[in-house]
Amino acid sequence: MISLLRHELRVHRGSTIGWAVGLGFFSVIYILLYPNLPAEMREIDTRAIAFLDSLGIQTFATFEGFILGTMFNFLPLLVGLFGVVTGISVLAGEEDEGTLELLAALPISRLQLILTKAAALFISAAAVLVIDGALAAGVFMLLDLETPVTAWAMFRTVQSLWLIAFVFMTLSLFLGAYLPNRGVALGAGMTALFVSFFGDNLAGMAPVLEPLQPFLPHWYFENIMQMLIGDVAWQEMGILFLIGVGFLLLAVLSFQRRNLTVGMWPWQRSRMVS
Amino acid sequence: MSQAIIETNNLSVNYGQYRGIHELNLIVEEGEVYGFLGPNGAGKTTTQRVLLDIIRPTTGRAIVFGLDCQKDGVQIRRRIGYIPGELKLYQQLRADEYFDMITRVGGTTVDPAYRRELCERLDLDPRRPMRTYSRGNKQKVGLIAAFMRRPDLLILDEPTTGLDPLIQQHVLDLVREARAEGRTVFLSSHVLPEVQAVCDRAGIIRAGQIVATERVDQLIHSRLQRLNIRFERLPPSGALDLPGVTEVSRVGDQVSLEIRENLNQFLAQAVAFGVLEIETAQVSLEEVFMAYYDKNGEGIYDQPVAA
Numbered sequence A: 001m002i003s004l005l006r007h008e009l010r011v012h013r014g015s016t017i018g019w020a021v022g023l024g025f026f027s028v029i030y031i032l033l034y035p036n037l038p039a040e041m042r043e044i045d046t047r048a049i050a051f052l053d054s055l056g057i058q059t060f061a062t063f064e065g066f067i068l069g070t071m072f073n074f075l076p077l078l079v080g081l082f083g084v085v086t087g088i089s090v091l092a093g094e095e096d097e098g099t100l101e102l103l104a105a106l107p108i109s110r111l112q113l114i115l116t117k118a119a120a121l122f123i124s125a126a127a128v129l130v131i132d133g134a135l136a137a138g139v140f141m142l143l144d145l146e147t148p149v150t151a152w153a154m155f156r157t158v159q160s161l162w163l164i165a166f167v168f169m170t171l172s173l174f175l176g177a178y179l180p181n182r183g184v185a186l187g188a189g190m191t192a193l194f195v196s197f198f199g200d201n202l203a204g205m206a207p208v209l210e211p212l213q214p215f216l217p218h219w220y221f222e223n224i225m226q227m228l229i230g231d232v233a234w235q236e237m238g239i240l241f242l243i244g245v246g247f248l249l250l251a252v253l254s255f256q257r258r259n260l261t262v263g264m265w266p267w268q269r270s271r272m273v274s
Numbered sequence B: 001m002s003q004a005i006i007e008t009n010n011l012s013v014n015y016g017q018y019r020g021i022h023e024l025n026l027i028v029e030e031g032e033v034y035g036f037l038g039p040n041g042a043g044k045t046t047t048q049r050v051l052l053d054i055i056r057p058t059t060g061r062a063i064v065f066g067l068d069c070q071k072d073g074v075q076i077r078r079r080i081g082y083i084p085g086e087l088k089l090y091q092q093l094r095a096d097e098y099f100d101m102i103t104r105v106g107g108t109t110v111d112p113a114y115r116r117e118l119c120e121r122l123d124l125d126p127r128r129p130m131r132t133y134s135r136g137n138k139q140k141v142g143l144i145a146a147f148m149r150r151p152d153l154l155i156l157d158e159p160t161t162g163l164d165p166l167i168q169q170h171v172l173d174l175v176r177e178a179r180a181e182g183r184t185v186f187l188s189s190h191v192l193p194e195v196q197a198v199c200d201r202a203g204i205i206r207a208g209q210i211v212a213t214e215r216v217d218q219l220i221h222s223r224l225q226r227l228n229i230r231f232e233r234l235p236p237s238g239a240l241d242l243p244g245v246t247e248v249s250r251v252g253d254q255v256s257l258e259i260r261e262n263l264n265q266f267l268a269q270a271v272a273f274g275v276l277e278i279e280t281a282q283v284s285l286e287e288v289f290m291a292y293y294d295k296n297g298e299g300i301y302d303q304p305v306a307a
Helices: A002-011 A013-036 A038-054 A063-069 A071-097 A099-104 A110-143 A151-160 A162-178 A182-205 A207-215 A217-228 A234-257 B044-051 B073-077 B095-106 B112-121 B135-147 B165-180 B192-198 B216-223 B263-271 B285-291
Strands: B004-015 B018-029 B033-037 B059-064 B080-083 B153-157 B184-188 B201-206 B209-215 B225-231 B245-251 B254-259 B275-281
Touching (some): A002 A110, A013 A110, A063 A071, A063 A217, A071 A099, A071 A110, A071 A162, A099 A110, A110 A151, A151 A217, A162 A217, A182 A217, B004 B044, B004 B184, B018 B044, B018 B201, B018 B209, B033 B165, B044 B059, B044 B153, B044 B184, B080 B135, B095 B135, B112 B165, B135 B153, B135 B165, B153 B165, B192 B216, B201 B216, B216 B285, B225 B263, B254 B263
Antiparallel strands (some): B004 B059, B225 B254, B225 B275, B245 B254
């Protein structure tokens, strides 16, 4: 298991570094932007405060409001994207490329194979977010702003995004194990991500959509990210964790039944299992 | 009597509306090199993937080393070396890193000297990134990965694809050495001369079913006979027509024929025209194989020939 884990981390090292640099750059840009904007932002804030309130965004005039409304508003989308892309690539992607057959022919069980791949994904997500959080907290400390936000709060709020990565990685593993090929699985994963992110934002403006919010992972993160200035939302974190565990179980079950290398729809596959 | 290393019982795999293999019965014995012949889409790769539990059977069973492929896949794969027909490698890794990985993940030991020897014999520099390799060099990586653990069973799907003739001979030597050490080789190939050169037995698969399984030498001699006969009186056209008998040419008083079945009946009819001389010509495995297919790769016989 450890050897395979090291192999997985090694093979996907480039992707992990790329995402870490990209997300770190995104966070640092927004933090550096804040000191140059407060006057303009206050003016906008006065006029748009009702609109921003409807989006659940705090006032842009403060650092915490600005960061929550910008960086922490979009990071869950980007981290979800990271989760979908990498989650699809390690299973459906490798199956399409033909390298999964090499691993499946080794003396390891399918359970070991998918759990090791999942563990490698979770470790890479943690690594990406540690780098992102460290960059964000470091730049924040350098700016020495007057704000109740602390560097530790900045770091840990970035780390809480791991749960978003966890949910979309496990969902993507499931889609990769259940659907016939990478293209279909990627399309389904991206659809789920956009429905979750934009559905949550739209539900903030259209009360008729509010009953759907409990089905959207990004809705739970709205409360979780408040740990930047408040307490840890353990309940919401627990719910996201359980959603991810549920998808992981589905992924394991689907992968155990899957006929690798043949790319079949589930209704075709069900006729193959003896 | 040798022990069966591979045994399939009425093994079928359906790909939705398409059939992969159909009630396939196959036995590969310990220590033999078994050639698995058939055109593209006949079911060779599907069969090999079922043995590795990469694909699950719709019905029937596949047994390797006396163990069930689906239930005991890990134990079975620990003793198998495999090269897939469409080999794809991790472009980011060097070949030696890949060899190290599969050794560690497989939980087996590899003699470093033997691994080096394989690299030298197949002329591969394993320190280069695999993305820089030609197709032939990638194939060598797959072959070394399959052979280096000295597995009890080698499953080789088109092992010499993309290799130059010299390296192909080295690969065939490796197959012979595996047999000499008492190991078993299950080899599918389109290159029939190489099957003829190294295989003890061969099975011909058509539309997912085994249509013939015999020792290669018997397969060659019993399934297709080529006769050149000189007659006292040249038989009129159609006089020798029988199922399984094809007249190839007539030159003077000599008729050339290919005979797949009804040899005795044919000879009885031929004698009536006064046979002066019978010459049997050497038939290759390729010609035998082609006797089971027409030029479009379709089966010639409606019913399978008894295996």
